[in-house]
Amino acid sequence: MNLAFPAALPTVPVQGSDTRFPVRRIYCVGRNYAEHAQEMGHSGREAPFFFMKPADAVLPVAPGETAALPYPSQTQDLHHEVELVVALGRGGRDIAPADALAHVWGYAVGLDMTRRDLQAHAKKQGRPWCIAKGFDASAPITPIVPAAQAGDVQDASLWLAVNGKERQRSRIDAMLWSVPEIIAHLSAAWTLAPGDLIFTGTPAGVGAVVRGDVLEGGIDGLGTLRLAVS
Numbered sequence: 001m002n003l004a005f006p007a008a009l010p011t012v013p014v015q016g017s018d019t020r021f022p023v024r025r026i027y028c029v030g031r032n033y034a035e036h037a038q039e040m041g042h043s044g045r046e047a048p049f050f051f052m053k054p055a056d057a058v059l060p061v062a063p064g065e066t067a068a069l070p071y072p073s074q075t076q077d078l079h080h081e082v083e084l085v086v087a088l089g090r091g092g093r094d095i096a097p098a099d100a101l102a103h104v105w106g107y108a109v110g111l112d113m114t115r116r117d118l119q120a121h122a123k124k125q126g127r128p129w130c131i132a133k134g135f136d137a138s139a140p141i142t143p144i145v146p147a148a149q150a151g152d153v154q155d156a157s158l159w160l161a162v163n164g165k166e167r168q169r170s171r172i173d174a175m176l177w178s179v180p181e182i183i184a185h186l187s188a189a190w191t192l193a194p195g196d197l198i199f200t201g202t203p204a205g206v207g208a209v210v211r212g213d214v215l216e217g218g219i220d221g222l223g224t225l226r227l228a229v230s
């Protein structure tokens with residue numbers, strides 16, 4: 001066996017540039033919009049909690065492209081979750097909320113694709129979510145928009161449509177935990193570093209897609225992404 005291979009570092013294009021953003025880790029926030037927490041059977045504001053996807057779960061989608069989203073194995077209930085993605089350009093630990101935005105390199109639109117049936121089973125059994133959340137191509141993402149060009153992301157809306165029918169729409173500021181608060185909490189648990197992506201949670205309206213469906217999602221000022229389930 002030849003181990004003299006460096007595995008290729010996953011990267012995501014940067015909007016308006018030939019450079020690419022190298023992905024170190026993908027953190028995800030659970031239940032960060034009240035109405036989504038309710039549709040998943042929870043109420044009230046709980047402390048933020050996190051799970052991860054492997055860095056090579058990213059599936060970069062170019063503007064104007066309809067990318068192929070492979071339907072994963074072992075599920076009959078593949079769900080879409082449209083999310084604001086935060087890309088870090090500076091790391092650190094125990095970052096104060098007031099300092100957190102200085103660590104943000106840019107933003108993107110992402111999908112936290114979920115094998116919902118396996119997640120429900122894992123919850124019932126008290127098992128980890130890896131198989132439900134961290135599968136291949138489970139993190140479709142637009143090019144990253146540098147923060148200075150992204151406008152006021154907190155004031156934007158995010159949305160997702162399936163076959164032209166809107167299923168999810170919310171203002172970003174409906175998040176239970178804001179981007180600075182998320183970074184503060186994450187950096188208390190892990191040392192953050194440049195290249196980390198944070199999927200910041202999804203609003204209500206998650207649901208299943210099947211082969212042949214076309215998903216389109218977007219955030220004001222950050223663009224849109226389009227995928228066909230294959």
Ligand code: MN
Pocket residue numbers: 028029030081083112199201202
């Ligand atoms: Mn999610």
